[in-house]
Amino acid sequence: xxxxxxxxxxxxxxxxxxxxxxxxxxxxxxxxxxxxxxxxxxxxxxxxxxxxxxxxxxxxxxxxxxxxxxxxxxxxxxxxxxxxx
Numbered sequence: 001x002x003x004x005x006x007x008x009x010x011x012x013x014x015x016x017x018x019x020x021x022x023x024x025x026x027x028x029x030x031x032x033x034x035x036x037x038x039x040x041x042x043x044x045x046x047x048x049x050x051x052x053x054x055x056x057x058x059x060x061x062x063x064x065x066x067x068x069x070x071x072x073x074x075x076x077x078x079x080x081x082x083x084x085x
Contacts, residue, residue, distance in 0.1 A: 027070055027084075033077045037065050044069065052083050 027033070044062035047053040056062055056071055060080060063070045067085035072078065 027065070027068060027079055027082055029079055029082060031079050033063065033065075033070060033072050033079055035077070037063060038072070038077055 042063045042065060044050065044053065044064050047055065047062050050062075050069065053062055053069060057080075059074055060071055061074050063072050069083040069085075070079050071081040073080060
């Protein structure tokens with residue numbers, strides 16, 4: 001008579017590194033710019049100084065969030081165009 005074999009295996013622990021990414025919002029045309037980014041500190045006052053930007057149409061303003069440039073309707077916050085770097 002054969003004795004039962006007990007197989008002992010090490011428990012497997014799954015460990016993943018915590019994510020320390022900074023919050024980097026992703027914007028898209030047709031979406032709305034969150035209120036916290038609709039402040040004067042994000043306005044691009046000299047759009048000539050930035051390659052790819054053009055004169056904003058009436059009622060719109062270029063905004064810079066990080067390295068992204070967004071053409072936003074001032075009244076609603078609607079993103080009309082964007083240049084993502």
